[in-house]
Amino acid sequence: MKIDTSHGLSCEPYTAPHDNPCINRGTMPQITLIGINHKTAPVALREVLSFTGDEADVALRDLFQQPEIRELVLFSTCNRMEILFIPARGDGQDCVKTFISRFKSVPVEKFESALYIHTGDKAIRHLFRVACSLDSMMVGEPQILGQVKKSYRNSVAANTSGVILNRVMHKAFNIAKKVRRETGIGDNAVSISYAATELAGKIFSDISTRSVMLLGAGEMAELAVEHLISSGVKEIVVANRTFCNAITLAEKFHGKAVKFEEMEHFLKEVDIIISSTGATEFILTAPQLKRIMRSRKNRPLFFIDIAVPRDLDPDINRINNCFLYDIDDLQDIVNDNIEERNKEAVKGERLVDEAVIKFINWMESLEMVPTIVAIRKKIDAIAQAEIKKTMHSMPHLSPRDHEAIQRMTRSIADKIMHDPIRFLKNMGNHRDDARYLNAARHLFNLDHTEEL
Amino acid sequence: MTLDTIPTGLFFIATALYTASTVGYALYLFMQKEKMQHTALSLILAGFIFHAMGTLMVSVQMGTLPIHNLKETLSIAALALSGMFLVLKTKFNLKILGIFAAPLVALMMMAMVALPGAPVPAGSFLKGFWLVSHIILIFSGEAALALACGAGILYILQENAIKAKKRGFFFTRLPSLDLLDSTSYTCVITGFAMLTAGLITGLVYAKAVWGSFWTWDPKEIWSAVTWLVYAALLHGRLTSGWQGRRSAIMTIIGFAVLVFTFLGVNFLIGGHHRGFTM
Numbered sequence: 001m002k003i004d005t006s007h008g009l010s011c012e013p014y015t016a017p018h019d020n021p022c023i024n025r026g027t028m029p030q031i032t033l034i035g036i037n038h039k040t041a042p043v044a045l046r047e048v049l050s051f052t053g054d055e056a057d058v059a060l061r062d063l064f065q066q067p068e069i070r071e072l073v074l075f076s077t078c079n080r081m082e083i084l085f086i087p088a089r090g091d092g093q094d095c096v097k098t099f100i101s102r103f104k105s106v107p108v109e110k111f112e113s114a115l116y117i118h119t120g121d122k123a124i125r126h127l128f129r130v131a132c133s134l135d136s137m138m139v140g141e142p143q144i145l146g147q148v149k150k151s152y153r154n155s156v157a158a159n160t161s162g163v164i165l166n167r168v169m170h171k172a173f174n175i176a177k178k179v180r181r182e183t184g185i186g187d188n189a190v191s192i193s194y195a196a197t198e199l200a201g202k203i204f205s206d207i208s209t210r211s212v213m214l215l216g217a218g219e220m221a222e223l224a225v226e227h228l229i230s231s232g233v234k235e236i237v238v239a240n241r242t243f244c245n246a247i248t249l250a251e252k253f254h255g256k257a258v259k260f261e262e263m264e265h266f267l268k269e270v271d272i273i274i275s276s277t278g279a280t281e282f283i284l285t286a287p288q289l290k291r292i293m294r295s296r297k298n299r300p301l302f303f304i305d306i307a308v309p310r311d312l313d314p315d316i317n318r319i320n321n322c323f324l325y326d327i328d329d330l331q332d333i334v335n336d337n338i339e340e341r342n343k344e345a346v347k348g349e350r351l352v353d354e355a356v357i358k359f360i361n362w363m364e365s366l367e368m369v370p371t372i373v374a375i376r377k378k379i380d381a382i383a384q385a386e387i388k389k390t391m392h393s394m395p396h397l398s399p400r401d402h403e404a405i406q407r408m409t410r411s412i413a414d415k416i417m418h419d420p421i422r423f424l425k426n427m428g429n430h431r432d433d434a435r436y437l438n439a440a441r442h443l444f445n446l447d448h449t450e451e452l
Numbered sequence: 453m454t455l456d457t458i459p460t461g462l463f464f465i466a467t468a469l470y471t472a473s474t475v476g477y478a479l480y481l482f483m484q485k486e487k488m489q490h491t492a493l494s495l496i497l498a499g500f501i502f503h504a505m506g507t508l509m510v511s512v513q514m515g516t517l518p519i520h521n522l523k524e525t526l527s528i529a530a531l532a533l534s535g536m537f538l539v540l541k542t543k544f545n546l547k548i549l550g551i552f553a554a555p556l557v558a559l560m561m562m563a564m565v566a567l568p569g570a571p572v573p574a575g576s577f578l579k580g581f582w583l584v585s586h587i588i589l590i591f592s593g594e595a596a597l598a599l600a601c602g603a604g605i606l607y608i609l610q611e612n613a614i615k616a617k618k619r620g621f622f623f624t625r626l627p628s629l630d631l632l633d634s635t636s637y638t639c640v641i642t643g644f645a646m647l648t649a650g651l652i653t654g655l656v657y658a659k660a661v662w663g664s665f666w667t668w669d670p671k672e673i674w675s676a677v678t679w680l681v682y683a684a685l686l687h688g689r690l691t692s693g694w695q696g697r698r699s700a701i702m703t704i705i706g707f708a709v710l711v712f713t714f715l716g717v718n719f720l721i722g723g724h725h726r727g728f729t730m
Contacts, residue, residue, distance in 0.1 A: 202614060202623065205630035297693030300629065317615060321696045329617045336619070 031168060031363075033123035034096050034115055035082035038137050041114035049104055049111060051076040057154055059103055064160040068095040071162040073169060075151035077144065079137050084127060086164050086434075093117055121360050124168060128352045131172040132179040133186070140185040140341045145176045163438045164366075168359060175355040182351065184344040188337030193227035195333040196304050196325070200228065200272055203302050203323055211235035213270040215263065215311065216277035217245040222252075224274050224306050229253060237270055239263045241277070264288075268296045274304045275311040286315035293319060304330070365447065366437045372421050374446045383413045459513075462506030463527065467561040469499030470534065474554040481551050481625060489547050496554055500534045503561075507531055517587050523567040528591055529714075530560035536595035540642075546635050548627055552602030582657040586650055593646030594710060597682070600639035601707035604700035607632040611697055633696055636703055637689065644682045651675055674713040681706045 036049060051059050051074070060074045063083070070088035075081075083096055097115070101108045118126045129135040133144045152169045155161040161169065180186050188198075197207070204210050212233050214221045217240040229236070236255030240246035243259055250257035258266060263283075267273070277283060293301070303324040305312040310326055317324035365371065387409050391402065424440055441447055476492025479485075507527065510518045518524040537553035540546065606626055613623040626632070654675075655665045666672060685702040688694035694702070 199614070201628060202610070202626075203629050205628040205634075294693075298695045299693070300696060320698065323614055325617065332617070333619060 030091065030119055031084070031086060031123045031164065032092060033082060033084045033118045033126050034093065035080060035126075036111065036114045036116070037080035037082075037135065040116055041111070045111060045114055046079065046081070048106055049081050049100065050078065051081065056151065057158070059099075060154060060158050060160055062103065063096065063099050064158065066092075066095050066099065068092040071165040072160040073152055073155040073165050075148055077147050080130070080135075082127075082130065084123065084165065084168075086162070091119075121356055124359055125352060125356045127168065127172050128175050128355055129349075131176040132348055132352060133176070134179070134345055134348050134352065138190055139338075139345050140187075140190070142180075142186055145173070148176075149173065163435045164363070167362070171355060171359055175352060178355075179348040179351050183347040185341055185348050187344070188340050190334055190337050190341065191227070192306065192327070192330045192334060193224050195330045195337070196224060196274070197227045197231055199304075199323075199325060199333075200302055203300055204271060208232045209234055210271040211237065211269065212272045212274065213237040213239060213263075213266055214249065215239050215260075215273060215275040215283065216307065217242075217249040218276050218278075220306050221274055221276040222249065224276070224304060225253070228272065228274075233272070235270075237266050239266065264292065267292050267301070271300070272302045272304070274306065276307045277311050279307070279311055280309060282313045283311045284316065285313040286319060289313075289316050289319055289322060293321065306330070362447070365441065366434050368424055368433070368437060371437050371440055371446070372424055375417060375421065375440070375444050378444055378446065379413045379417055383409045459506040459509045462502045462509070463561070463565065466499045466503035466506065467558070467565055469495050469502060470530075470554060470558040470561050473499060473550070474558045477550045477554045480547075484625065489550070492550055492554065493541065493547075496534055496550065496557070497538060499557070500531070500538060503527075503531050503534065517584060519587060521567075523564050526560050526564040526567070528587070529594065530557045530564065532591035532595040533557050533560070533598055536592060536642075537599060540596075540599060540635070540639065544635055544638065546603070546627070546631065548606060548625070549599060549602055549635065552605065553599060556598065556602075580657070580660075582653050582660060586653040586657055589646045589650030589653060593643045593650055594714065596639045596643030596646065597703070597707055597710055600636045600643055600703040603632050603636035603639060604703035604707075607636060607700040608697065608704075611700075629696065633699065636700060640682060640685060640703060640706075644679075644686060647679060647682065651679060670717050671713065674709070674717050678706065678709045678713050681709050 036046060038046065041049070056074055056076050060072065063069060063074070063085075064072050068087055068090060069085050069092055071086040073084045075084075083100075085092060085096065087093075087095075097108050097112065100106070100111070116126075126135070131145055131148050133140050133142065136144055148169075152161070155165070155169075200207055200210070207228070208231075210233055212225060212228055212235070214225060214236065217238055225236070236250065236253045237258055238246045238250040238253070238255055239258045239260050239262065240249070241260045243257065246257040246259075249255075267284075267289075275283065289301075298321050300321040300323065303312055303316060303322065305324065305326040308327060312324060312326075314324065314326070316322050365374070387406060390405065391397070397405075420440065420443075424436065473492045473495035476488055476495055480488040480492055507518065510524075517528065519528050533553060534557045537549065537557075541549065606622075607629060609622045610626040610629055610632060613620055613626075614629070658667065658672075659665050681702070685694065685699060685706060688702070689699055
């Protein structure tokens with residue numbers, strides 16, 4: 001499906017016979033999006049072009065100073081940099097490119113080939129897909145929506161977004177929420193750490209009452225435990241052969257460092273064990289564990305072995321109330337889940353397409369001619385309905401009286417509409433037509449079925 | 453419509469509602485939509501209300517609880533089960549147990565409706581405080597133990613999924629092992645306490661009717677066996693940490709023995725409770 005939203009879009013379908021389509025044809029604002037992302041540019045280039053938080057703010061205000069730009073939202077993450085704008089005159093694209101080049105001191109030729117430029121429905125679709133995390137490197141990752149929201153807030157604070165971008169951004173947030181709610185795009189864990197946390201949740205009902213012990217203080221352990229910590233475990237114990245490393249890591253998590261030899265004692269107290277030592281042999285065997293299980297009265301233990309070669313005897317998984325997952329098991333889960341997410345993403349794309357069509361319809365209604373037609377139709381309908389009501393209760397009136405009342409009502413309606421319609425028709429010299437059209441549509445409640 | 457047909461109608465409505473609730477829970481199991489679970493719960497609650505009204509009317513008519521034949525006994529057992537499920541659901545919010553409880557109740561009700569009502573023998577031996585207490589306690593206790601078995605089955609399904617590292621159909625749908633285990637445990641404690649009290653009131657009643665607490669009746673012997681199985685389960689749990697799988701298996705064994713005591717003894721052996729399942 002392709003929708004043409006270019007300037008030359010014909011307004012014939014909306015043209016009533018009494019309208020002159022030649023008077024100030026609607027100037028459809030052209031939503032434009034210029035950006036780069038992880039698909040079009042290598043990290044070296046993304047680094048150069050991305051804006052840090054403060055930089056983005058300065059850039060936003062700077063670029064908005066350009067007379068070519070009417071509305072502007074700018075966002076930048078480690079994987080993308082996107083500039084969404086409505087041009088005031090021309091298409092504004094060169095202006096934006098030059099601005100990037102000047103602001104980042106990079107010649108245009110260096111990055112031009114990595115840029116994508118979308119206009120109209122393609123720009124809207126791109127924005128919606130980004131907000132829905134359909135365009136993310138890890139499809140369905142939840143952070144992107146927050147980042148988009150933040151940059152929109154900056155635009156609102158800097159007063160750079162107007163009626164069109166306000167609406168398109170709100171729609172983007174709505175569709176993102178809808179996609180998350182109605183598809184399973186964010187349902188499944190797609191990192192080892194998430195997968196481990198998900199599994200822990202299937203064993204223990206309340207993670208916050210459980211404690212974790214790390215065996216080995218390497219970077220892998222840190223990564224694996226990351227998500228468990230953010231979901232709030234009770235306590236973290238770090239056991240390491242080199243005690244000072246244990247202390248460093250324990251400090252980082254506000255946990256407790258213990259000597260490696262004390263491991264067995266702490267096995268009686270903790271509930272989740274993440275092992276990542278460099279040992280070449282099993283550091284815990286099944287018979288050893290059977291004994292420990294007896295002394296902890298069979299309370300369940302969840303082992304995560306991310307070491308290669310493995311630290312933990314695979315037979316541990318056969319002991320009652322012991323659950324052991326190694327790195328491959330977790331990786332399998334992650335791969336399955338990625339596949340699952342990609343399936344769900346197809347549903348998400350469909351929801352995005354729907355939202356784009358709806359938005360385009362609204363944009364088209366912001367044209368002057370359809371707005372005037374809609375106002376006329378509405379007032380005429382009200383007038384006709386009132387005449388009908390009055391006539392119904394006055395059957396004694398002659399046909400001539402009838403006609404007189406008809407005429408009078410119509411002329412009242414015409415007189416009331418005259419000034420607002422003249423105002424709308426002569427808007428050409430206002431800076432922002434869309435704003436007035438939007439206001440007019442609100443004043444006459446023309447889009448009553450659709451909430452903002 | 454005579455006075456007799458009203459309760460029959462109520463039982464039919466209750467059966468229909470329980471069946472609808474079963475469908476609701478099945479849909480919830482497959483589609484995981486909260487709304488379905490809410491609907492299914494409302495349906496089983498409505499079924500329980502109709503069922504209880506019907507039972508109350510019959511009881512008032514007869515002047516005692518209707519447990520003279522298998523038809524009536526099944527109905528009371530189903531009522532106890534749906535009631536117990538509603539209580540435990542409210543207390544622990546374990547939605548998934550409905551997947552076990554609703555179909556069980558619906559099946560019992562369907563069997564109840566299909567069975568011909570045997571003529572009620574004359575005689576007033578089924579009256580009195582001790583007997584009514586005995587019946588209510590035993591049936592409620594058995595209902596709680598049935599739910600313990602349900603939670604036990606779900607535990608084993610979930611544990612198998614986790615151990616096999618196959619995150620299949622049940623893994624995503626079932627709650628944590630922790631929750632299933634503690635629910636099962638709570639059900640066992642509740643059920644065991646009621647069963648114990650029910651057996652004691654039964655003994656008191658036996659003394660009053662037959663002049664002796666214990667007559668080595670097969671029903672009595674098997675009731676004692678059932679009681680011992682659950683006593684062993686609780687003992688193991690408290691002293692040697694029979695958590696999880698072992699406890700779950702015991703609730704299933706216990707429930708099998710219980711069903712045998714409830715129905716099997718009457719059909720296969722006989723004894724002084726025989727009339728209830730005629």
